[in-house]
Amino acid sequence: MTYNLMNYGDDAGQAELVHEVIGQARAAASAAGDALVVAVQELIAGEPRAGARRLRWCRRLWPGPGSRSKAGRAGWRLQTLAEATGLRCEYERNRPAVAVGSQRYHPGLMWSDELSPAGGFAVVSGRALWHAYVQVDLDVGALEPVAHASFHARPHGLNQRADESEVVLKRVYRPPRRRATLVGLDRNGMAADLPGWPPRASETAVWAEYDHDPYRVRHGEPCRTVDWHPEFVFQCRTWINADGTRGWEADRTAGRVLCDGGLVDTAAALNEPWAATVGHWPGDQACGPRRLDSVIVTPEVVPALMSCEVIASALAKDASDHLPVVARYAPAAIAVSVRERAGG
Secondary structure, eight states, X not given: OEEEEEEETSOHHHHHHHHHHHHHHHHHHHHTTOOOEEEEEXXXXXXXXXXXXXHHHHHHHSOXXXXXXXXXXXXXXXXXXXXXXXXXXXXXXXXXXXXXXXXXXXXXXXXXXXXXXXEEEEEEOGGGOSSOEEEEEEEOSSSSOEEXXXXXXXXXXXXXXXXXXXXXXXXXXXXXXOXXXXXEEEOSSOOOOOSTTTTOXXXXXXXXXXXXXXXXXXXXXXXXXXXXXXXXXXXXXXXXXXXXXXXXXXXXHHXXXXXXXXXXXXXXHTTOOOOOXXXXXXXXXXXXXXXXXXXXXXXXXXXXXXXXXXXXXXXXXXXXXXXXXXXXXXXHXXXXXXXXXXXX
16 A cells, blocks of 8 residues: 655644545455555655644644654654554564655655564655655565565656666665565656557557646546646646647656566556545645556566555545555465576
8 A cells, every 4th residue: 555644743633534545445455364565655854834833733643753853753753653553564573664865755655464574664854856766575475575666756856856766676676686666656747658468558648658648638527628727837848839839748757667667557557447545635736636656566566466446535535635545465475486587
């Protein structure tokens, strides 16, 4: 499960809703006999904003991290979330699986009691990424440990966003030993994956990719031009037409780097019915419904995929400006594919 928590730690009431959403996902996984891994984004840890009264009010409800470092505050924030949802987050004793980025928003990983860390832990942060990337190897019952990761792409900078995709690929495929990997991410941009596995361009849709271009045509509506909005500069390539008018389309460069580099979008691979993960929150109307949140996987995980769905309950829509995405997979099928690759 991947979930952008929308400023987790800024508002205690909003945090309680997030706890309920994750708690319900945990209960659903248990009822199905599944374990659960949760990749989260937007754990707040940074300098308090001047004059933010709700932060002071929040500190009365939540014992604060005191004078800890930024990393200590981010780890404490993840531990608070894990305790509230009945999950684990420490890959070693007193070491929570969180990556501390250069901004206030940090990604982390949590998992249910059925799973255990298998020794591998990696973080990419600092100048390489606007936010950060965190990865933990977990024993899920497959032939060998499976890596799970959380990544939060930058909200602006088309070229830099593509550069960050290269950084993620480098981390996932870093030698000497690459593992089957699942990455939960807020990509803050459009994916470029084709539908199906093996992927094939759609023969009936007006676009080849699994995701339509929300800046040119709204999903489910007749093909028509969407009026330009200044918010599009963070998401679109633009040009000047021969008649002097502006033309634009969604920039998919960062998404193309990921899929061309070997990371597969689960919803696209399974050709699941398209579902937005953002656009329901007040103020999102300019860009409309979009699918910014995904679980992407290395190719050997694709045969193990069972389903991918967006949790679009009323509770989830109230809890965050992003909806969580849950991808189910069978670890034994990963073991088979890994064994076949080794044998071949």
